[in-house]
Amino acid sequence: MSALGGLGRWWGLSGNDVPEVPSAPDRLRGGFWGLLVGDALGVPYEFTPPQRLPERRKLDMEPPVAFLRSHHGIKPGTWSDDGAQALCLLESLLEKDAVDPRDLMDRICRWFRDGHLAVGRDVFDVGMQTSRSISKFLEGVPAMSCGRTDEQGNGNGSLMRSLPLALWHVGTDEELVSDARLLSRPTHAHPRSELCCALYCLWARRLADTTDHPWMEAVEILEGLFPRGTREREEIDAEIRPREEYPAKGSGYVVDSLQSARIAMRERSFEDVVRAAVAFGHDTDTTACIAGGVAGIRYGIRGIPKRWLKTLRGRDLAEPLLARLEMVRERAGKQESGGGPGNSTPEVPPRG
């Protein structure tokens, strides 16, 4: 646990609110809007190999006229399945005040069938693995048994929706890891996918804490939870390889997505991070969604270009959820700083 404790990271307790560092509320808003903006930015370029993309500075919500965009007919600034499912997760966490994989699947099914939390109720981008898990769930299979467990079940569909857990969670790092894994399982139940979600959430948490080496600190925490010889540690060391230089591929494979986001985060502004993520090509909306979430935390809401926020559609769907998340965080922050019942121990019981 950082010096900030479990709760202060999001609500004005950091002592780091110097001009270069966004305030804690700005980091929270940045993460929330960053993932939606990143997704929407990537949508027109999805499936395109990097060599066929416009040059990087021209990657925008509205692609250059000559570019043959994907998802023809979808207006610029529209988030896809990534954003909608992330909002489903946030809504579930807020409504249930707990980690509830079954409730998450209920909401993801509402998205799939009725366009719940999709802009204009338009469902236009559905991952294969998630689609298969939804079908099983609708046939009556329990949520925790719907996800693929085999090697081929390591698409990025659970990683892309997982950031809201890190934005909402007040428990320990160990609980965050456990909950991230639980929430991956209904669609992506291979340990590699689960651990990528966990590492991403830990990374987001360390970024929120404005620590010096957020990625490596997150890696050390994850490694500390899984000693050598465990199946999880084998996955971390041999497959996720978080300590190694990893090529940016921008594919739909969960490790590629997480590592591509890590590489994109070497850029020095929100704009450059998400453009770098799109420039890797292929699964551009998801890579930019994953990178956009963590870039939004690092650079804060003020770091996201206003023109992109203005172009983003569906804000009426997202804003009420953000407002509720902010209230939860504010209340939790006050309890931690004000000597209330949650002063040294979070008032909210461990999740899940």
Ligand SMILES: [Mg+2]
């Ligand atoms: Mg998508």
